[in-house]
Amino acid sequence: MDDVTTALLNPKTLSSIFEKSPLMDMASIRSILESVVLCSIMKLDSNSMNKLFDLMTMMFKYQLTAATGPREVILITLNHTDAMRDMVTDESAHECVSLVHQMIVDLYANLRYEEVWQARNDCLDLLRNYNVRVNVLLRLGLQNQNATFNIGKPNYNERYEKQRAEIGQLKLTDIICEKCTIGSFNLFGDRITVLGKNIYSPSFGKQPKPCLKRTSRQLSTDPGCKAELGMLALQLGTEETIYERPFSLTLYVNDKNTNSKSEINIDQTENYLQDDDEIEGKSNKNKQEYKNKLESLYGDLEDDSNDIKRSMDLLDLLDEV
Structure with missing residues (x-):
C-alpha cells in the first residue's frame, strides 16, 4: 500500500x-x-x-x-x-x-x-x-x-x-x-x-x-489484522491454543506434626526423573512431527503455486468475502 x-x-x-x-x-x-x-x-x-x-x-x-x-x-x-x-x-x-x-x-x-x-x-x-x-x-x-x-x-x-x-x-x-x-x-x-x-x-x-x-x-492500527494473523497462525499449527503444564514438582512439603521440611523420598525423585525423560521424548517426537508437517505443507504449496497464480482473482475474492 x-x-x-x-x-x-x-x-x-x-x-x-x-x-x-x-x-x-x-x-x-x-x-x-x-x-x-x-x-x-x-x-x-x-x-x-x-x-x-x-x-x-x-x-x-x-x-x-x-x-x-x-x-x-x-x-x-x-x-x-x-x-x-x-x-x-x-x-x-x-x-x-x-x-x-x-x-x-x-x-x-x-x-x-x-x-x-x-x-x-x-x-x-x-x-x-x-x-x-x-x-x-x-x-x-x-x-x-x-x-x-x-x-x-x-x-x-x-x-x-x-x-x-x-x-x-x-x-x-x-x-x-x-x-x-x-x-x-x-x-x-x-x-x-x-x-x-x-x-x-x-x-x-x-x-x-x-x-x-x-x-x-x-x-x-487495525485490531482485525491481529485477529486474522492469530487465526492464520492457529491454522498453520505455529501456535498452541491451550497450554498445559506437563507435571508439577514439589520439593518441599509441610508436615502438620513437626511443621518442618521433610526429606524427599528417593523413589519419588526417581519417578520425577522418569517423567522428565518421557516428556523430553514426547517433545522431540512432537518437534519431528511438526517438522514433517511443515515440509509436507511447503511441498503442497510449491506444487500448487502455479495453479494458485492462474486461478486466484483478487476482486472475486473480495466479492466472496
Whole structure:
C-alpha cells in the first residue's frame, strides 16, 4: 500500500491532475491508473486489470451520481485521501497525503458552487456510455441488472438543485446558514457523507462517527489484522491454543506434626526423573512431527503455486468475502 500510494502521489502524476487542462480521455486515465497499480510487487494480468478498472470507474461514477451538491463532491475526494492516510505506514507517505489534502482544499475551496457542479457533470458526461455491472453494488442493492444506479435516501444532503439559483455563484468556503450541517474540509474533520468510504466495509452506509483529532505521526492500527494473523497462525499449527503444564514438582512439603521440611523420598525423585525423560521424548517426537508437517505443507504449496497464480482473482475474492 505504501508503494501504490507513493506512485499515486508522484509529482508528475499530480501535476497532470491539478493543472488547468481539458478533461482527460479514458485511455489517459487508464494509463495513469495502470502505472500506479503495477508499481508494487503485486502483478495483475489483463483480465484482472480490466475488472479492477471497471470497479474503479463504476464506483467513481456512482459516487458522483449520488452526490447531492458541489461541497459533497469535494468531501468524497477528501474521504479518499483519509483512506490513503489510514492505509499507509510510512511517515513520509503520511506527509504526502496531508500535502495533497491541502492542495485539494486550496484548489476547490476558491471555486464557485456552480463551477464544481459543472466539473461533476462533465465527468458524468464522459462516463455516460460506460455501464458495467459491479458485484458489490448489485449485492448492496445500489445497482440494477441494467447497470443503472439506485440512489437511496442520503445521510448527507445539500439540496443543491433546489437552491442552485441562490448559491450557485458563492464559493465553497462561504457559509450559507449556521443551521446547516455541512462536512468539514479540515485535515481530520468529519466529512459526514459515507460516499468515498470503503464500500467493502461492514459499516458502509451507516452514520460515521465523528473523527478524533490525530497527527501524522500517529499511525493507524487495525485490531482485525491481529485477529486474522492469530487465526492464520492457529491454522498453520505455529501456535498452541491451550497450554498445559506437563507435571508439577514439589520439593518441599509441610508436615502438620513437626511443621518442618521433610526429606524427599528417593523413589519419588526417581519417578520425577522418569517423567522428565518421557516428556523430553514426547517433545522431540512432537518437534519431528511438526517438522514433517511443515515440509509436507511447503511441498503442497510449491506444487500448487502455479495453479494458485492462474486461478486466484483478487476482486472475486473480495466479492466472496
